[in-house]
Amino acid sequence: MDPAAAEATKELTAVQARQAAPDKPHDPGGRPAHTMEVRNVHKSFGQFNVLQGMSLNFANDAITTVLGPSGTGKSVLIKHLVGLLEPDQGEILIFGQDMWRISEHERYELRTRFGVLFQDGALFGSMNLYDNVAFPLRKHTDMSEADIEEVVMARLSEVGLEAALTKYPSEVSGGMRKRAGFARALVMNPEIVLFDEPDSGLDPVRTSLLCDLILEMHERHKGTYLVVTHDIRSARKVSDYVGLIWKGKVVHYGEAKAAFESEDPFVRQFLAGESDGPLGMD
Numbered sequence: 001m002d003p004a005a006a007e008a009t010k011e012l013t014a015v016q017a018r019q020a021a022p023d024k025p026h027d028p029g030g031r032p033a034h035t036m037e038v039r040n041v042h043k044s045f046g047q048f049n050v051l052q053g054m055s056l057n058f059a060n061d062a063i064t065t066v067l068g069p070s071g072t073g074k075s076v077l078i079k080h081l082v083g084l085l086e087p088d089q090g091e092i093l094i095f096g097q098d099m100w101r102i103s104e105h106e107r108y109e110l111r112t113r114f115g116v117l118f119q120d121g122a123l124f125g126s127m128n129l130y131d132n133v134a135f136p137l138r139k140h141t142d143m144s145e146a147d148i149e150e151v152v153m154a155r156l157s158e159v160g161l162e163a164a165l166t167k168y169p170s171e172v173s174g175g176m177r178k179r180a181g182f183a184r185a186l187v188m189n190p191e192i193v194l195f196d197e198p199d200s201g202l203d204p205v206r207t208s209l210l211c212d213l214i215l216e217m218h219e220r221h222k223g224t225y226l227v228v229t230h231d232i233r234s235a236r237k238v239s240d241y242v243g244l245i246w247k248g249k250v251v252h253y254g255e256a257k258a259a260f261e262s263e264d265p266f267v268r269q270f271l272a273g274e275s276d277g278p279l280g281m282d
């Protein structure tokens with residue numbers, strides 16, 4: 001191995017050694033120390049090892065951003081967290097429960113405690129924005145239409161869409177679709193909210209406004225938020241904690257301020273988005 005590669009490997013090993021905090025016991029009040037934990041998760045598709053021993057304890061009631069290059073497994077991580085993909089090895093713990101050691105029904109119930117904002121908002125094209133936001137309440141609760149209306153209007157108003165409630169997704173901008181998706185993600189008062197590249201397809205101004213909205217909603221509703229992105233500016237704006245993933249592993253996790261001020265060459269290169277440094281293309 002050439003000296004530069006050896007140095008990079010050494011660096012990476014040192015960073016990996018500082019990854020996710022060790023397990024903590026559950027607190028005596030019954031609340032797990034972490035509402036969301038990923039423990040040594042491996043996942044392959046055919047020969048392709050996407051997650052290669054990923055571990056991460058997400059801080060409760062904080063916004064964690066997970067950053068990583070394209071194709072590094074960020075969306076695969078989200079699918080594991082919501083129980084859409086089963087790990088080949090390792091555990092996904094939600095509220096202290098192993099997602100894959102509970103029944104399918106329990107997993108389904110657990111999913112109702114998540115809000116997820118997918119890249120394109122994942123709205124139903126055949127429903128207007130009001131019905132899209134009302135959908136989870138109609139599906140998962142027996143609330144009356146009057147109560148549903150109260151909640152839906154409150155959520156739509158928080159994201160600035162109360163005037164657009166009769167519009168269909170195809171009739172509004174990408175930014176509005178994301179905001180509607182956000183309103184829908186929050187409608188069941190979730191304790192965990194996951195954002196899969198909320199900034200994708202948005203211009204810098206709309207990205208910045210969406211970040212403001214994420215911060216505002218988190219302040220108002222609290223909860224454990226995970227934002228997956230490769231946009232470093234968004235990460236800087238919203239994060240309390242930052243996780244960096246590379247080659248299917250968490251190579252750094254810690255407070256955002258410390259990460260952005262880190263002298264570590266790997267973390268610096270990652271967060272500065274520079275081509276020069278221990279990270280390569282392969």
Ligand SMILES: Nc1ncnc2c1ncn2[C@@H]1O[C@H](COP(=O)(O)OP(=O)(O)OP(=O)(O)O)[C@@H](O)[C@H]1O
Pocket residue numbers: 045050068069070071072073074075076077230
């Ligand atoms: N169901 C699947 N079957 C086969 N390969 C898959 C599947 N899901 C994901 N992959 C592969 O796993 C890798 C990681 O995908 P993932 O979508 O998680 O990347 P990402 O980090 O979210 O990338 P991006 O930032 O570009 O969205 C990719 O190479 C992808 O092709």
